[in-house]
Amino acid sequence: MTVDAVYLLQLTLNGITLGLLYALIAVGLSLIFGVMEIINFAHGELLMLGAFAMTFALPVVGLLYWPALAAAILATMLVGLVMYEVLLARLRPDEFERAILITLGLSIIIIHVMQYIFTATPRLVDTQYGFDGVDIGAIRIPWTRVIGAAAALVAFGGLYVVLRYTQFGRAMRAIAQNREAALMVGIRPRIVARNAVVLAAGLCGLAGAAISPIQLVTPYMGQFLIFKAFALVIIGGLGNIPGAIVAAVALGLIENWIGGFFEIAWQEAAVFVIMIVVLFLRPDGLFKRGSMRVG
Amino acid sequence: MTTPALELVSVTAGYGDNPIVREFSARLYGGTITTLIGGNGAGKSTLLRAIYGTNRFFSGQIVFKGETIERLPPWERLKRGVGFVPQGRCNFPAMNVEENMKMGCYTLPAAKHAGAIDRVVGSFPMLREKWCTEAGNLSGGEQQILEMAMVLLVEPSLLLLDEPSLGLSPKMQGDVFTTVQRIAASGVTVLVVEQNVRGALLISDRALVMEQGRLFMEGPAAEVRTDPRIRQAYLGGNIVAAAQ
Numbered sequence: 001m002t003v004d005a006v007y008l009l010q011l012t013l014n015g016i017t018l019g020l021l022y023a024l025i026a027v028g029l030s031l032i033f034g035v036m037e038i039i040n041f042a043h044g045e046l047l048m049l050g051a052f053a054m055t056f057a058l059p060v061v062g063l064l065y066w067p068a069l070a071a072a073i074l075a076t077m078l079v080g081l082v083m084y085e086v087l088l089a090r091l092r093p094d095e096f097e098r099a100i101l102i103t104l105g106l107s108i109i110i111i112h113v114m115q116y117i118f119t120a121t122p123r124l125v126d127t128q129y130g131f132d133g134v135d136i137g138a139i140r141i142p143w144t145r146v147i148g149a150a151a152a153l154v155a156f157g158g159l160y161v162v163l164r165y166t167q168f169g170r171a172m173r174a175i176a177q178n179r180e181a182a183l184m185v186g187i188r189p190r191i192v193a194r195n196a197v198v199l200a201a202g203l204c205g206l207a208g209a210a211i212s213p214i215q216l217v218t219p220y221m222g223q224f225l226i227f228k229a230f231a232l233v234i235i236g237g238l239g240n241i242p243g244a245i246v247a248a249v250a251l252g253l254i255e256n257w258i259g260g261f262f263e264i265a266w267q268e269a270a271v272f273v274i275m276i277v278v279l280f281l282r283p284d285g286l287f288k289r290g291s292m293r294v295g
Numbered sequence: 296m297t298t299p300a301l302e303l304v305s306v307t308a309g310y311g312d313n314p315i316v317r318e319f320s321a322r323l324y325g326g327t328i329t330t331l332i333g334g335n336g337a338g339k340s341t342l343l344r345a346i347y348g349t350n351r352f353f354s355g356q357i358v359f360k361g362e363t364i365e366r367l368p369p370w371e372r373l374k375r376g377v378g379f380v381p382q383g384r385c386n387f388p389a390m391n392v393e394e395n396m397k398m399g400c401y402t403l404p405a406a407k408h409a410g411a412i413d414r415v416v417g418s419f420p421m422l423r424e425k426w427c428t429e430a431g432n433l434s435g436g437e438q439q440i441l442e443m444a445m446v447l448l449v450e451p452s453l454l455l456l457d458e459p460s461l462g463l464s465p466k467m468q469g470d471v472f473t474t475v476q477r478i479a480a481s482g483v484t485v486l487v488v489e490q491n492v493r494g495a496l497l498i499s500d501r502a503l504v505m506e507q508g509r510l511f512m513e514g515p516a517a518e519v520r521t522d523p524r525i526r527q528a529y530l531g532g533n534i535v536a537a538a539q
Contacts, residue, residue: 167397167398167400167401167405170390170394170397170398171398171401173387173389173390174387174390174398177387177388177389177390178384178385178386178387178388180349180381180385181381181385181386181387181398181442182398183347183349183369183370184379184380184381184385184442184445184446185373185398185399185401185402185445185446186369186370186373186374186401186402186449187370187398187401188368188370292389
């Protein structure tokens with residue numbers, strides 16, 4: 001097997017885009033875990049809903065990318081808000097098992113309701129950019145991939161600023177670090193938890209909308225993503241946001257490289273093989289764990 | 296002594312379905328330091344949590360500045376002037392001192408943050424020196440000072456302190472006691488639970504003695520300090536045994 005440099009470059013760039021989109025999911029999962037101490041197993045479905053929202057919004061706005069993206073993000077945030085108010089708000093921090101079953105159940109319900117309404121037929125999404133892109137020698141990187149990666153980077157920058165410099169975001173880190181101290185300074189945990197869920201849903205909406213022109217949109221697209229994202233959150237050091245981002249980009253690269261050179265089946269198995277190996281060698285993940293560190 | 300700053304009327308409180316504090320009544324007066332004494336499991340921390348609202352309240356009344364507050368959530372009590380520094384390290388360990396202080400301003404309008412921080416840091420210059428240090432990397436005594444400072448940002452008129460000197464060196468314990476005296480001298484009413492009973496009684500005006508969730512004895516700190524039952528209880532044995 002000879003390694004073609006152009007082919008490798010293409011795999012690498014695609015891997016970075018995919019990794020950044022994974023990171024959006026993992027960061028949202030990490031946020032919700034930090035504030036509520038639950039794993040939201042319906043997180044992948046938020047991405048799927050974001051992708052569907054994009055497919056429905058695009059024709060309405062004449063295939064314009066940005067208005068459709070904004071609509072998809074808002075729609076997903078709204079779903080997150082309803083999900084929090086109806087289900088998650090009823091959970092206490094010590095109800096870990098209930099949280100797993102409720103969010104897992106919700107995930108399965110959403111998938112099947114979506115399949116019933118919209119069928120399992122994969123949808124191909126077209127945008128104003130079509131297959132236009134940046135030409136690098138013999139390869140072309142479609143604009144939709146470039147924009148997806150750039151939007152994710154902007155989102156991480158925005159998230160960093162919010163968590164580091166605003167009381168709104170700092171309160172999320174505060175609860176993750178010490179619940180009792182959060183009460184001591186007058187933080188209202190439920191308000192902060194709601195904000196975190198809506199913010200995380202927005203990140204999922206962005207990921208789903210950005211991924212929809214890149215991958216086929218189906219009701220199942222989020223199903224395995226949650227387990228990957230969960231693996232990334234653990235590998236990145238539970239609660240460590242930059243750790244999750246680094247792990248996600250690394251995973252995107254590894255997946256694309258493996259998918260590019262080996263049987264496609266290895267691609268899916270690789271992430272979990274890596275997770276298990278990492279957890280044996282470094283039980284707390286690769287980076288410093290906990291406390292919703294942002295830097 | 297005029298109207299009490301805080302009045303507890305037959306307070307019963309605890310966790311889940313278990314009342315720990317039972318029918319506890321007491322009055323605290325403005326600008327005084329009151330020490331709450333009692334054996335392990337007597338319900339001292341439970342009583343402080345009940346006053347701040349972070350555990351289950353069963354019955355009774357808590358009257359603060361003429362208002363009954365026992366059904367209000369903690370943040371509403373904080374806004375009315377009840378401050379509570381819980382036991383153990385109660386700060387945000389992966390945030391630096393600056394961020395911890397900003398979190399202390401959480402219930403204040405943004406325009407007041409800088410002024411409040413300047414005022415409190417003025418009384419605790421150590422905080423300025425450690426401004427960029429993560430709270431988790433401060434010494435135990437520094438963390439305790441930070442936690443009190445975080446609550447003082449909102450200018451509470453009542454400060455509840457749960458074991459402020461726990462785990463500190465004798466020198467740091469002295470510093471914490473001096474700080475508590477300074478806080479009270481500025482007009483804040485202090486209710487403190489202390490494992491260092493001797494030290495706490497020396498700086499206190501009054502003492503409440505609690506045993507098995509109930510008020511066992513109360514009086515001026517100087518009297519309680521010389522009471523033979525108290526002396527015996529805190530040199531070994533417990534108060535109930537000493538009373539019999």
